[in-house]
Amino acid sequence: MRKYANFDEPARARNLVLQGVRAVDPERNLDQVLDLHIRDGMLSVAPKEIPADADVLDLRGHIVTPGWFDLHVHLREPGGEVAETILSGCQAAMNGGFTGVACMPNTEPPLDDAGRVRWVMEKAAPLPVDLHVVAAATRGREGRQLVEMSELVELGVRAFSDDGKPIADTAVLRHALEYANMLGARIFEHADDPDLSVGGAMNEGEWSTRLGLPGIPAVSETLDVLRCILVARYAGAAVHICHVSTKESVEWIRWAKQQGIRVTAEVCPHHLLLTEERCREFDTDFKMNPPLRSEEDRQTCLKGLADGTLDAYCTDHAPHAWEAKAQEFDVAPFGVVGLETALGLAFTHLVGRHLDLKAMIERVVYAPRRILSQPLPAIATGEPANLTIIDPEGSWTVRPDEFRSKSRNTPFKGWELTGRARGIVNRGFAVIKEV
Template identity: 40%
Template sequence: MSLLLKNGLGLLEGKLSPMSLLLQDGRIQGINLPIETADQVIDLHHAFVSSGLVDLHVHLREPGFTNKETILTGSKAAAHGGFTTIGAMANLNPAPDTPTRFLKQQQLNREAVVKIKQYAPVTQKRAGKLPVDFTALRQAGAFAFSDDGSGIADARVMYQAMQKLAKLGLPLCDHAQDMTLTAGGVLNAGPAAKKYAVPGVDKVSETSQIARNLVLAAATGVHYHVCHVSTKESIDLIRFAKSQGVHVTCEVTPHHLLLDETMIVGEATQYKMNPPLRSVQDRLACVAGLLDGTIDLIATDHAPHTAAEKKQSLSTAPNGIVGSETAFALLYTTFVKPGVWSLTQLIKWMSTAPQTLFQLNHVGQLHRGDPADIAVFDLKTATKIQASDFLSKGHNSPFIGQTVYGATVMTLVDGKLVYRRD
């Protein structure tokens, strides 16, 4: 079956230009061909056509925490945000830390409407004590390894894991946090923690772990990827390590680009995440780090929780916000529309870079013969972010009520419509 997406706008040599796509059997058959008919024709009315977005940091919560999210609802939320491929973290119950458990997880992931790349843990039960069988888990389908949600305290365990993953050529994605330095911390150690009278989280809990692991990465040659970087000092360390030839990459979340501790208002638990929102200077350093190439990509760290959990006290409510459904529109509105970034840069950080750096060869780009993984966005119409529009089970977002541009019109995975705006 053929599908013609006509009258769209695509990025050609950095400029928005007319674009039509002919899709056939799940792949891009042609671009701007002189045809007007196909088995199905969709007029895009000059909406922006992009390669599908790629989010390397998502928490789908199944199995173990399906009151928060399921693979189906989380993948629908991703599709709603224009994502066609997502990296699912391994902080599940049970964690997919053996080949048998990993293969069971792969079976569950078939419920998704988008493509899922599954992480395996670095250590058994994500306990930070004993490394997993990396070779067996790679053979089972793991594309990368992470104990995300917990830092690995034991340097020997981290060193051994890096040595083995370097030989396999697979990334180690690090939740860079010294847990002994954050025990009991709620918000960044700064004015917001004082205002709300809660213990602070000192940024050295992140930077000290990154510093140690950069040394180990240099010694092993592993691809060391830092998750959700949040401080100026962390970015400075990574920038220096890159200049010395260390194979390090890193990501930043939309919320660390858009928010800082001075913006925490109202229901403060909606602003509670790990790592916490930092200072104004840290937020600006994150933006600068993207622009100078120190930070390689943007990942949402989509972390759904129930409304009841987020209504607890600031000290007891869980960390995390949802991000799959709002990331592109928020970043487009805040940075691209006023000219801080180009649209080309945003698509690079949210699509091209994760594909390239993590060698996701199955993921589509807008080239003839590629899988038809496509997102279409309305850049002209203002919309309001509303919880009632979310497809995620989680509505824990501080951005609800904001007016944005760049809402998703439709998302296709292998040429199949998996989301279409009413």
């Protein structure tokens, strides 16, 4: 039904039936083929009768899960609107099957006070995507003075980060952890030792030597992961590690969890599926921070995702305008887009190979919301419909010019994938693509 395929003016889910779907909700022990009726945004599971006036979409062969949530995206607004806006980023999320995203504060100016955070929240409020703002941990992301955390927590903020860089001063990190913990919020650390990685463009190793590019050593990330773990333990606080990419980071996080230290972590598709030698053609769509690592790092990250050491699967969606990426490898900005490929990559390369669907849902539906202290969406009668609709057999080719994102910088261009996001239902809206 064409009216539901509208990204610009999403249709209301007033009286809509998703017919013959496989509904999978691990928290409710549900995995069954049935109909879902959505009336004014509220769910009715396997209704006895389907109203004669309902819009019925035949979705046999599709999977419906609670809505996917991307714990780490950059929406670039304010300041970087040529690369992305809150609207285009949320449309990319909808196209990629995400009903919620957490956006990072490294905009221009950064999201480090209540006025700016409220401005972003208000911009996203009418959209079908739940937008959670991760506020800056320090003023101006300068790593010196903490932001007004309590005021921001009152606005609904549950995470603080200087993402793009670490909180390098350990005394500041300690206070950030203690204060956030007291308020029921969490620090998201971009794990890096800035002195060790300064000037680097790719992973330090044989390939960086061969290509003559300045390196970012793996130990630079691992060192900060360990620092965060030890300071979190000392402070009795929880800490979240962003975009884990090294074998030793995974191993230390696993160790910390075994010790009962409250550490959570996330991992991105590019670190699970690509390695450093992809930089050999100097294509800047393979330049991100942390960089693509070795095969051993990649394998360990896959194991970490499978066994739950790495709690969340997220994209670090980092749009950049073509002009910015069309520079020499060592000067181009870090980052790749991810919202519109993450689900297809997961179904093609992860689900059924490294983890089952239930575990994938844990990593991309539940864990991100638990980390942000948000309620978990459920496929149950009487609940608000917050759903991701997946065509698990749909084959497609990644064509960046078809993205809803304003940017095209994906390392997965041309990839053939099996499994695609068909649509989402959330906040009373339904956006479901035609085939």
